[in-house]
Amino acid sequence: MNRIRNFCIIAHIDHGKSTLADRLIQTTHTISDRDFQDQVLDDMDLERERGITIKSHAIQMIYEHKGESYTLNLIDTPGHVDFSYEVSRAIAACEGALLVVDATQGIQAQTISNLYKAIECDLTIIPVLNKMDMPSAMPDTVKDQIVDLIGCPREDIMEVSAKTGVGVDAILEAIVEKVPAPVGNPAAPLQALIFDSVFNSFRGIIAYFKIVNGSIATGDFVKFYNTQKEYNADEIGVLGLKMIPRKRLETGDVGYIISGIKAAREVKVGDTITHVEGSCDKAIEGFEEVKPMLFAGIYPVEADEYEELRASIEKLQLNDASLTFVPESSAALGFGFRCGFLGLLHMEIIQERLDREFDMDVITTVPNVSYKVITTKGEEIDVHNPSGLPEATSIDIIEEPYIKAQIITNADYLGTVIKLCIDKRGVLRNQVFLTTDRVEVSFDMPLAEIVFDFYDRLKSISKGYASFDYYQIGYRKADLVKLDILLNGEIVDALSALIHRGNAYDFGRKICEKLKELIPRQQFDIAIQAAIGAKIIARETVKAVRKDVTAKCYGGDITRKRKLLEKQKKGKKRMRQIGNVEVPQSAFLAVLKLGD
Amino acid sequence: MAGLYLHIPWCKQACFYCDFHFRAALHDKDRMLKALSKELVMRSGEPAYLKADTLYFGGGTPSLLSLKELENLLEVIHCHYVLDPAAEITFEANPDDLTPSYLQGIRNLGINRLSIGIQSLDDRILKWMNRRHTAAEGLQSVQRAACAGFNNISVDLIYGIPGLSPEDWEKTLEKTLDLPVQHLSAYHLSIEEKTPFGVFRRRGQLTEAEESLSESHFQSLMQKTRGKGFQPYEISNFSLPGFQSRHNSAYWAQKPYLGAGPSAHSYDGLSRRWNIAHNQKYIECLEQDLLFYEEEILSPKDLYNEYLMTSLRTRKGADTNYIRNQFGEMRLQSLMTEIAPYLREGLVMEESHFLSISERGILLSDRIISDLFLTD
Numbered sequence: 001m002n003r004i005r006n007f008c009i010i011a012h013i014d015h016g017k018s019t020l021a022d023r024l025i026q027t028t029h030t031i032s033d034r035d036f037q038d039q040v041l042d043d044m045d046l047e048r049e050r051g052i053t054i055k056s057h058a059i060q061m062i063y064e065h066k067g068e069s070y071t072l073n074l075i076d077t078p079g080h081v082d083f084s085y086e087v088s089r090a091i092a093a094c095e096g097a098l099l100v101v102d103a104t105q106g107i108q109a110q111t112i113s114n115l116y117k118a119i120e121c122d123l124t125i126i127p128v129l130n131k132m133d134m135p136s137a138m139p140d141t142v143k144d145q146i147v148d149l150i151g152c153p154r155e156d157i158m159e160v161s162a163k164t165g166v167g168v169d170a171i172l173e174a175i176v177e178k179v180p181a182p183v184g185n186p187a188a189p190l191q192a193l194i195f196d197s198v199f200n201s202f203r204g205i206i207a208y209f210k211i212v213n214g215s216i217a218t219g220d221f222v223k224f225y226n227t228q229k230e231y232n233a234d235e236i237g238v239l240g241l242k243m244i245p246r247k248r249l250e251t252g253d254v255g256y257i258i259s260g261i262k263a264a265r266e267v268k269v270g271d272t273i274t275h276v277e278g279s280c281d282k283a284i285e286g287f288e289e290v291k292p293m294l295f296a297g298i299y300p301v302e303a304d305e306y307e308e309l310r311a312s313i314e315k316l317q318l319n320d321a322s323l324t325f326v327p328e329s330s331a332a333l334g335f336g337f338r339c340g341f342l343g344l345l346h347m348e349i350i351q352e353r354l355d356r357e358f359d360m361d362v363i364t365t366v367p368n369v370s371y372k373v374i375t376t377k378g379e380e381i382d383v384h385n386p387s388g389l390p391e392a393t394s395i396d397i398i399e400e401p402y403i404k405a406q407i408i409t410n411a412d413y414l415g416t417v418i419k420l421c422i423d424k425r426g427v428l429r430n431q432v433f434l435t436t437d438r439v440e441v442s443f444d445m446p447l448a449e450i451v452f453d454f455y456d457r458l459k460s461i462s463k464g465y466a467s468f469d470y471y472q473i474g475y476r477k478a479d480l481v482k483l484d485i486l487l488n489g490e491i492v493d494a495l496s497a498l499i500h501r502g503n504a505y506d507f508g509r510k511i512c513e514k515l516k517e518l519i520p521r522q523q524f525d526i527a528i529q530a531a532i533g534a535k536i537i538a539r540e541t542v543k544a545v546r547k548d549v550t551a552k553c554y555g556g557d558i559t560r561k562r563k564l565l566e567k568q569k570k571g572k573k574r575m576r577q578i579g580n581v582e583v584p585q586s587a588f589l590a591v592l593k594l595g596d
Numbered sequence: 597m598a599g600l601y602l603h604i605p606w607c608k609q610a611c612f613y614c615d616f617h618f619r620a621a622l623h624d625k626d627r628m629l630k631a632l633s634k635e636l637v638m639r640s641g642e643p644a645y646l647k648a649d650t651l652y653f654g655g656g657t658p659s660l661l662s663l664k665e666l667e668n669l670l671e672v673i674h675c676h677y678v679l680d681p682a683a684e685i686t687f688e689a690n691p692d693d694l695t696p697s698y699l700q701g702i703r704n705l706g707i708n709r710l711s712i713g714i715q716s717l718d719d720r721i722l723k724w725m726n727r728r729h730t731a732a733e734g735l736q737s738v739q740r741a742a743c744a745g746f747n748n749i750s751v752d753l754i755y756g757i758p759g760l761s762p763e764d765w766e767k768t769l770e771k772t773l774d775l776p777v778q779h780l781s782a783y784h785l786s787i788e789e790k791t792p793f794g795v796f797r798r799r800g801q802l803t804e805a806e807e808s809l810s811e812s813h814f815q816s817l818m819q820k821t822r823g824k825g826f827q828p829y830e831i832s833n834f835s836l837p838g839f840q841s842r843h844n845s846a847y848w849a850q851k852p853y854l855g856a857g858p859s860a861h862s863y864d865g866l867s868r869r870w871n872i873a874h875n876q877k878y879i880e881c882l883e884q885d886l887l888f889y890e891e892e893i894l895s896p897k898d899l900y901n902e903y904l905m906t907s908l909r910t911r912k913g914a915d916t917n918y919i920r921n922q923f924g925e926m927r928l929q930s931l932m933t934e935i936a937p938y939l940r941e942g943l944v945m946e947e948s949h950f951l952s953i954s955e956r957g958i959l960l961s962d963r964i965i966s967d968l969f970l971t972d
Contacts, residue, residue: 523943523960546807548963549831550786556601556847556861559868559892562902565966572967580937 001186001252005179006073006210008090008123010115011100012108012467016130020100020162020171021059021074027168028061028072030241058196058208058239058254065176072175073239073254075195075210077114083342084471085290086196088117089270092286093195093210093254096124096179098171099150103129103137103159106438107145108467109408115149124179125150126158128171133161145435182210182252189280190214190222192273197264199318205261208239209273210254212284216273217248222259225272225283231259264321290322292340293401293472294451295384296347296367297328297494299336300360301576301585306335312358313337316350323350328385332492332578333363338384341367344451363576363585365494369448372399372475386482386496400478401447404429407458409466411437416461424449425500444473446500483508485515486529486536487581494588508538514590516540519583526581597649599846600677602632602669603857604655605875608690611715612726612792613754613785617859617873618656628875629665631882633672635856635871638887640676644864645854649680650843652688653707659693663701670705684709684748684842691737692729699744709748709841710741711781717768721757726792735775742776748839750779755813757785758805762812769820778839782817783832784810814959829911831958848906867893897970900927908965913945913952934968 011017061072077090091097097118101107118125127146129139143157158174160167192209200206216222216236223230235258237245249255261267270287274280300309310327317323324340341347347367354360371383374397375390383389383398405426409417411433418428418441426443433439450470458466481504485495495515499507508530515528519542526542550561575582605628607618639645651673653666661669673679686709687702694712714734716722722731729737734751741749751772755765772780787793787804796802805813818828826834830848833841846853855861859873869891872878881888894902900923907914920928935951938944943957943964953961 523941523963545960545963547784547810547959549784549959549961556853556855556863557870558847558861558863558902558906559870562898562905565905565962566901566969566971568962568966569969569971 001184001250002181003068003070004073004182004252005070005096005175006075006094006182006252006254007096007098007126007175007179008075008077008094008118009098009100010077010111010118011098011130012102012105012111015100015102015105015108015111016162017100020098020128020130020160020168021076023162023165023168024072024074024172025059025061025241027165027172028063030059030061060238060240060254063172063176065173070176071253072172073210075254083346084113084469085288086269087114088286089193089195091117091123092121092284093193094118094121094123095182096126096175098175099125099127099146100130101128101142101146103131103139103142104134106138106142107149107408107434109406109440109469110467112149112408112440113406113469113471119150125152126171126174126178127152127156128158128160130160130162132159132166133164141435145438148434182212184211184213184251186213186215186251188213189278190216190220190274191280191284192216193284194224194267194269194271194273196269197267197321199264203258205264205267205318206243207257207259207261207267207273208254209257211249211251213251213280214275215248215250216257216275218245221276222257222273223276223279224267225274225280226268226287227266227271229266230276231261234258234260262318264318268321290342292322292324292370293343293447294341294347294367294369295338296341297330297333297336297363297365297385298325298339298351298354299330299333299363299365299494301363302361303334305360308358309337309354309360309362312354312360313339315358316353320350322346330365330387330494332494333365333576336363340370340384344455361585363494363588365588366497367451368498369401369446369451371478371480371498373397374399383498386498387493389482389498398478398480399475400480402473402476403445403447403450403470404473405443405445405450405468405470406440407443407466407468408434408438408440409462411439413462413465414439414441417441417458417466420454420457420461421445424454425502445470446476446478447472448498448500481532483511484531485511486527486531487519487583488527488579489529490579491531492578492583504532505537508532511590512538512540515587516542518587518590519581520575521545522582524580597647597680597851598645599650599652599843599851599853600645600648600673600679601652601654601843601853601855601857601860602636602658603855603860603871604653604658604661605858606660607655607657608660609726609728610792612724612796613787615788615791616656619875622660624875624879625665627879627883629668631879632857633669634882634885635887636669636672637676638882638885639854639856642854642864644852645677645862647678647680648854649683650846651679651683651685652843653686654688657690657693658687659689659698663698663705666702667705686711686750686841686843688713689737690729691734694737694740696740696744699741699746703744703746708746709750710746711750711752711779712737712741713752714738714772715752715754716757716760717771718760718764721760725754735771738775738777747778749775749777750781750835750841751775751777753780753782754785755782755817756805756810758803758809760805760809760813762809762816765813766816766820769816773820773824773826779833779835779841780821780826781833782821784814811959818955827911828955831909831961845910848910850903850906867891896923897972899923901969904968905965908951908953908968909961911952913947913950916949916951931968938964 009017058075063070063072075090075093077087146157147154158170191213192211194207194209196208198206218236220233222233235245236249236255237243238255272283300306313325322342325337328338329335351364354362373381373383373395375394376396421443426445429444430442479501480498481501483497483499483504484491512528512530521542523545525544528540529536530538575584605618606622685707687707688711690713717731719731787797821834828834829840852864858871858875858878861870869889872888935944945952945954
């Protein structure tokens, strides 16, 4: 146990986390230089073939230092705010963290929030300045930021280039010397923290854990504390580049367990593994049920693919426990599912996977957050869909989820960033200058506002020099209206949205304009209208096509003409007929792209 | 009965809109004609084309052939194919090639139908399209052809040209229909990728005509032809009664046709094939007794799509009895459901057992037809 070091890497996207991880793996000869390329490629193939994510959720490296052999476990963390809970569990499994900061860019918002999580868990922080090989590196400025942030001695900040490999050895030494060995009682009842899980189509769910107390052996009868389910530990082992089975794992070890679990929802990140007999008396702290934040309808483009879509979503759920779904129906789109996601990225991933892994052509409707409605009778209802909103007369109060948004930007863009947040109904709570030209602002904002084109606009107004992170802070009262979209006079329920009353007119006008761009011209005029109740608040018209004909039939070349028309038909296939109007898939997500 | 097509792959200069296969270089003319003859001989055993009732010289520019060269080609055909005595024999010509003696010569060789590319009666537009003749030459050539005894003359016109005013187009139509012509092919300009116009469009120097202009041109076309007793029988083709192009009609009626020469297409009822579109390679292969072509075996889906595409381009339309017999009752029922919205909107008509695109629907015919296609 004294020669185990468990650590993670905290870094912003593109600050070189993966490159540094690869370099550590290479330097410790976890795989030979010669195999490096091949090995990674093999695994990528496997990933594609079997739909599993292999690449280093955790990897064990052996490092020789002053004649002693140390086991270093690098635990990877997901890099997006949608998965912040998973990040917190991965951090909780470590004793140390490398804080990697790009010397050319400085600290970003997400780095800070993850860093705070690490400090809360008492992790030893090793500050690392990466990309020192770049001519645009500004080590002095960025070191100032780091010293301000964690109060470390300036000379403790390590300078490296993951790209060239300079300074990587020093990092390994620092991990051994500075990061404490795990503490825990090897004689106590088993307590192992699950920090991640993956799905393998041959072996089921594989859970990754760190043993906090006690030990586990192959064949042990174990239970997961929060789900209360019991399993046989069919195989346990450690995570090299591939899984390496072991007979026994001890306190402080990081490993995996395979126990014939088929559905991901049985394995909850943050849960505690213990023995059925001689169970620990309480779970490891910090477990939470992950709840979806964002809801959207997913419908098959071809109505008769409903059952296939159900089967596909069920399969996706096997390895993604945070995805929820219930059947719903729409007058415009027929039968589909209301799905719950952790956030926008998660929603995009699911859409992408349905397309790539299951070849499903789907329409995703306007996403919305989960609202709480308190009726005049005093009942509380969760509303996940605009059409689920009760009659206006029976609504007493609607509440919407709020977040604390933290944004770090260059002082030059502070004005425009604040304006954006205020436009998005944000309330400024705090403003701190990290250095003379970098400032951190925090806002209380409705979650619904960041769903609609917030990231993209933040990026564009700050020319990329703003980073953003958020966490939920509960529900607050909201003044919402239901905005309907009509195509040729018919309400398209799948395009309805719940909107803050003050934004409804502007939003209605913009969405009509956007739909006008996206709905292709047809052989008749198409009226696009936005309405609140019976009141039309915006209108656009897509003019009819008047000419679509190639005069010449290319002599005897029938083939060419046929292929041209077949291509034209294929372009149309991905559209959905609503009334007499053909609507492309992209139109249903138009509201997310109003800023483009 | 089959149709025979001979592709004469040269032009003196390139018209900017044209994407048919041609070379401006006339060298190797003898070798090409030998190769063409050889292809005709080699393929004379193919049963689908043994008996023919139409023969068509297209291009390129067939009027670049000397009378002797034309005579030789006709001799090969008469030797190796059974050409019906009443066969329609069409010859495409450029106005400036049609001297009285040349006209007399081809008539004596048995050509009984002329297709003259006058294209426009506006010298500015002719020049802009890089045509090598004037409007006056266009008019004169038709008169000369009639004088030479031709009584089945077709002319080509192009409309939908940006900058061609509705009035000028009407005048062009009036003047053209006053000529001794029995057939008119009027094509809306399509700007094709691999043509000089395609290049101009990419550079932003040329845009397609406004839809309202196309519409106005099209309406004048329908009106003026009708006024002169011409019947529209295909999207771009109009004729006096009895003067429809039998050769082109065969393309739209699933009849077999043999195409000889580089880039020419053939159809034997089951498959389509097309020769290599490269003069030199075409010649070299035939000199080694080889035919260089690509072939496509038509699936039932292809046959169905092609039937709809070709038949719906004609005024007569698609025969629901034929569809039932060839593709089954189920398919016909589905088609009727698919076509219903167009029937409702009056873009398609149903008369006895034929479905056809109405005059109002013609300018949208690509859209309608592609929508009715089957996909994989």
